[in-house]
Amino acid sequence: MAHPVSPLARPFPAIPPIAGVTPRVARAGYKDWGRCDLTFIELAEGTAVAGVFTRNICCSSEVELGRQNVAQGHARALVVNAGNSNAFTGYRGREAVEAIMAQVSAHLGCPQEQVFVSSTGVIGVPLPKDKAKAGIEAALLAEPCDWQAAAETIGTTDTFAKGAMAKAVVDGRTVTLGAIIKGSGMIAPDMATMLGYIFTDAAVEPGFLQQLLSAANQRTFSCITVDSDTSTSDTVLAFATGAAGNAPLSSFDSPGADAFAAALEDVCRQMAHLVVRDGEGAQKFIAVTVSGAVSDESARKIGLAIANSPLVKTAIAGEDANWGRVVMAVGKAGEPADRDRLSIGFGGTWAAREGQPLADYDEAPVAAHLKGQDISIEVDLGLGDGRATVWTCDLTHGYISINADYRS
Amino acid sequence: MAHPVSPLARPFPAIPPIAGVTPRVARAGYKDWGRCDLTFIELAEGTAVAGVFTRNICCSSEVELGRQNVAQGHARALVVNAGNSNAFTGYRGREAVEAIMAQVSAHLGCPQEQVFVSSTGVIGVPLPKDKAKAGIEAALLAEPCDWQAAAETIGTTDTFAKGAMAKAVVDGRTVTLGAIIKGSGMIAPDMATMLGYIFTDAAVEPGFLQQLLSAANQRTFSCITVDSDTSTSDTVLAFATGAAGNAPLSSFDSPGADAFAAALEDVCRQMAHLVVRDGEGAQKFIAVTVSGAVSDESARKIGLAIANSPLVKTAIAGEDANWGRVVMAVGKAGEPADRDRLSIGFGGTWAAREGQPLADYDEAPVAAHLKGQDISIEVDLGLGDGRATVWTCDLTHGYISINADYRS
Structure with missing residues (x-):
């Protein structure tokens, strides 16, 4: 275990012997x-x-x-x-x-x-x-x-x-x-x-x-x-x-x-x-919850498009509530979505609703949330009842260091 | 143009006025x-x-x-x-x-x-x-x-x-x-x-x-x-x-x-x-050529799976001929491939042929190639005549710095 312990580590639980x-x-x-x-x-x-x-x-x-x-x-x-x-x-x-x-x-x-x-x-x-x-x-x-x-x-x-x-x-x-x-x-x-x-x-x-x-x-x-x-x-x-x-x-x-x-x-x-x-280089644990999709599976795919987006992951690493990148990721997922019904939030605070930045958007609670280790991104598509949560981590210099050095 | 000029930059060509x-x-x-x-x-x-x-x-x-x-x-x-x-x-x-x-x-x-x-x-x-x-x-x-x-x-x-x-x-x-x-x-x-x-x-x-x-x-x-x-x-x-x-x-x-x-x-x-x-943080220009696929379109998709793989891109950043990561990316592309027919090379030198590391693999020319700015990865699937080249850049600390700082 050559790299420093992840800041997101959890202690090993007390697991008793299992008979057999x-x-x-x-x-x-x-x-x-x-x-x-x-x-x-x-x-x-x-x-x-x-x-x-x-x-x-x-x-x-x-x-x-x-x-x-x-x-x-x-x-x-x-x-x-x-x-x-x-x-x-x-x-x-x-x-x-x-x-x-x-x-x-x-x-x-x-x-x-x-x-x-x-x-x-x-x-x-x-x-x-x-x-x-x-x-x-x-x-x-x-x-x-x-x-x-x-x-x-x-x-x-x-x-x-x-x-x-x-x-x-x-x-x-x-x-x-x-x-x-x-x-x-x-x-x-x-x-x-x-x-x-x-x-x-x-x-x-x-x-x-x-x-x-x-x-x-x-x-x-x-x-x-x-x-x-x-x-x-x-x-x-x-x-x-x-x-x-x-x-x-x-x-x-x-x-x-x-x-x-x-x-x-x-x-x-x-x-x-x-x-x-323990994601390589992870500094933040990110839960992406997608609701209002046409199906649970569609919600999962959109959630993964967000969770796999390097631009979303680097924004979270930079503690930046860049909901525009979330919009981009929703749009590239190849699943039903309507730009003008889309709402996006961080840590329970909406930043954009129904396709537009919120007029009275208060960034303070979002900024505070993004400084923490456990981040949530909420996306409501406004189309149906499909729902899923996916989990990922941020993309940091640590990921590059680990993987540009790891020897084949 | 806030960031330093890409090391891969090309001079602007002499384009004459276009009538109309x-x-x-x-x-x-x-x-x-x-x-x-x-x-x-x-x-x-x-x-x-x-x-x-x-x-x-x-x-x-x-x-x-x-x-x-x-x-x-x-x-x-x-x-x-x-x-x-x-x-x-x-x-x-x-x-x-x-x-x-x-x-x-x-x-x-x-x-x-x-x-x-x-x-x-x-x-x-x-x-x-x-x-x-x-x-x-x-x-x-x-x-x-x-x-x-x-x-x-x-x-x-x-x-x-x-x-x-x-x-x-x-x-x-x-x-x-x-x-x-x-x-x-x-x-x-x-x-x-x-x-x-x-x-x-x-x-x-x-x-x-x-x-x-x-x-x-x-x-x-x-x-x-x-x-x-x-x-x-x-x-x-x-x-x-x-x-x-x-x-x-x-x-x-x-x-x-x-x-x-x-x-x-x-x-x-x-x-x-x-x-x-001019890819964000790019230090190397990478051409991925896939041949032997079942179709040109299949070759393109496999090429993109390789070109989009963070692990392949960080390996190239680290000048590491990590062909195992190329295998992984071929396998996740969702296109026809046969592990035991797959050949992978760098800069025109095969590292693995037909599903196995080459017995007499000489890493020296590959290592020299990877130190350059223009990198080629060759993949032969051994299945058909499909062929495509895709282009990408490596994934570096520069990408993280640019995107974790860019303000929404």
Whole structure:
């Protein structure tokens, strides 16, 4: 973690152990750094799995195999490599992933497709098989670790460890959801957009877990952006061990399904926000709320056009209530909008209403709001009931420094 | 012109007077600056006009009226206001444009729809009618000026005056094309993406002029991007006075039509490159050539995904041959691509071929190339014959400084 801690960082939450989940970390030495970089998480037999993956079509072998293997619904282990994404490495990259899957499945006596692998870091260098093998052997001998150690180990350019926790009462039992996530650049909402893992002791049928994760993803991870760039490795996996002993959730008709779905979405939203809070060079956390659109999806697309606009992001970095740039971004989104019905505000104060600057616009509260760390931009299109909130960070000198120096 | 001159600047070319075109400049005082900011260009009777305009749906009244008026095919005058874009100003903004059109048409005794108006600068402040009126009166009394003075006057945050020139032999006569353009931020290829004006003494039927301009636009202005942000005011207009006396060009069957079309596209490409060369904070001019795509349009879209990627642009700023980021950008473009057929090079040297890093990759020539000012990125998709080149600049601290400080 070479860069200074983000000013928007949040402390790591107290996540208790999750029954049926055993995290361990080790040093594989993928890069020349003095830290653990391999995370090995063992999962109890019968653990259900669901996943969402990057839509980048130049995705890594890890993503290809993960997408394929999630279909059978069960998982026994997760291996996360940090420092090497193994993307764009051809058959050698694929062989490295398959070797990890074979090694772990032999150790656990489980089908190979129940071993999930993620890698993140530099693109184009095949993951060294020997380092991975030795790293896994070391992890198998290591003591189990806490969630913070696991979160630190999956990180790369992250400046702080990120975790989330929620509880829900399901079928009379309290179930726990714990999650870790990494990611700070190459973040755009076209699926998972980072590596994130959710673990719960709840019993959930794989198909229903997938349904819930996909729905939560659409309102959380798919609503964040740091720099509009979509990684080749993005993955979010959810694992449900069933150790809590509740009657397995199989649909919204199952008792407690609503509570579990809410807790899952809560954890996803916390994780998504943390990724934005560690956006490269971020100084401000920005929520863009678009209302009055023709549909929720249209509102989301307009929100992302605003959140991805370099001119809007630099204006916020400069604490400038430049609503004209917001107008521009609305207009370029390719979604229905009417210039003369558009209203734009900052921190709850309208700067322009129905296509014109407000005659009695008082800039003082807006200026005060923009000096803070948590910024809100409100856009009302005045067309319909569609609504969405997306989250991003400002674009600063820090982003340039980090990315013009990062070595390929 | 507050910022230092771009290191990529080009000297203003020697553009001769164009018969039938009379430029004048004046000081309207739209901003508190000691320079001319109103350009008035009178055109001979019978001048044909064609135009391409921003697709931003929150466009200015100038764009709305210009798009409407270009349909009747003729022009007698062009007025360009600098410092105030008059966008998002409701009915008051529209009134200001109509007042200018009325004033000029009364003076010239021409239909109002033959007066074209452009404005650029801050969004959201209605163009002050009294200043425009006085500015036009001053311009009418001014001596005609040269093209460099006109190019300087239409500029806003531009750091150097931009012009282009070409000649063609049409129907046995040498015709001249002279052009001026402004633009340095809020540049993305969704039509014209800046204010540009082409003047020629050739005789061209309006419909054919429009056909040629639209085609040239697709291969030039629609192939550049600075920051992916699409202005609400972008406009390119072409004016053909006919003073050269050639038999009017009406289709590609007209003698000299091909030569004229080539000269027009040449001028458009020169102008497009100049806009990129004045991209905010630009230190390097980048040409991205995509070949082997399923179509030219697919190649263009992939080229723009690369050219708009903040991670690619910062890598070039850092002189880092980070082809992994190029892979990422290809994969997020949403166009057909096959990771295992993809080849990527810099300055004519392949770094990766068919989905894998080159075993004998020699980074020395690439490193030397990246230290220069003119950078090329080559991408071969290995799928078909589609091909396109797009142009952009790097993303630097200068962009952040300019845009985090620019006041709304």
